[in-house]
Amino acid sequence: PGLEHYGCMVDLLSRAGFLQRAYDLIQTMKMKPDSIIWSSLLAACRIHKNVELAEISVARLFELDPSNCGYYMLLSHIYADAGRWKDVERVRMVMKNRGLVKPPGFSLLELNGEVHMFLIGDEEHPQREKIYEFLEELNQKLLEAGYVSNTASVCHDVDEEEKEMTLRVHSEKLAVAFGIMNTVPGSTVSVVKNLRVCSDCHSVIKLISKIVDREFVVRDAKRFHHFKDGFCSCGDYW
Incomplete structure (x- = not known):
């Protein structure tokens, strides 16, 4: 199977709420997971309110694309959903220190x-x-x-x-x-x-x-x- 096949499986498992199974599947991949795979899991973490796997996913995404504001904002929303306002502020400070600005909606x-x-x-x-x-x-x-x-x-x-x-x-x-x-x-x-x-x-x-x-x-x-x-x-x- 190629990246696209793994991506489909991760997306399907994540949509169904099987986040741990999706993460375990990523761990078994023979090739390096790309940003599409990790972002699928991250998006599912917000829907299903899984902060732990969100932090793991976003850490991998920062390695692949550290200048993507969308990942920082999604993590902020996950923290906000959990009422973890200190972590929300921490993410904002990281963005500020790295010179990243969220584009106006x-x-x-x-x-x-x-x-x-x-x-x-x-x-x-x-x-x-x-x-x-x-x-x-x-x-x-x-x-x-x-x-x-x-x-x-x-x-x-x-x-x-x-x-x-x-x-x-x-x-x-x-x-x-x-x-x-x-x-x-x-x-x-x-x-x-x-x-x-x-x-x-x-x-x-x-x-x-x-x-x-x-x-x-x-x-x-x-x-x-x-x-x-x-x-x-x-x-x-x-």
Whole structure:
């Protein structure tokens, strides 16, 4: 078997939650595992909240690609999910000392030949007031549908209310709201995100697809997400 075969097996085992078996398989490989294999295991560690294997995976990834900010940020999120804020700060300091800066997240949406860009908490868009008003309306419908914000997506040691406010204005939510407001009812809204879509935004867009009866296609740094009727094509694994 080649690297691709091992990569498929590691991905399958990781998706199923068999992280230790995936790691054991990596240990038996006759060739050196590449970054794709280790990053598959790392991503699964966040989904299944396995800090120990995440640290092992990221150590190997740092050896292969020490300048990749994505690995540092994913490890930070894993620590944040576990409430290990000192470790979150430690990762940030390592990034700072190595001169690494996380690129700002943004979302793009094309409408009538014009590309609209949204940043987190965007205050520059001409329709910003209407967008935030519409988001507030959507948020009420989300709460009625049983939505509970996933504040673990916020990698800062602040109170829950502040985390919730930060989550509400993520760029992909702004883009989705703008898309609903400015397209024909029933049409598909397509958004491109330069970073990995956060778990809270993922849950929100799933619910919105059911609430407004629309389909959304979001291309993030990992894959395409096709949201329809409250579900995503990725099966909540990305």
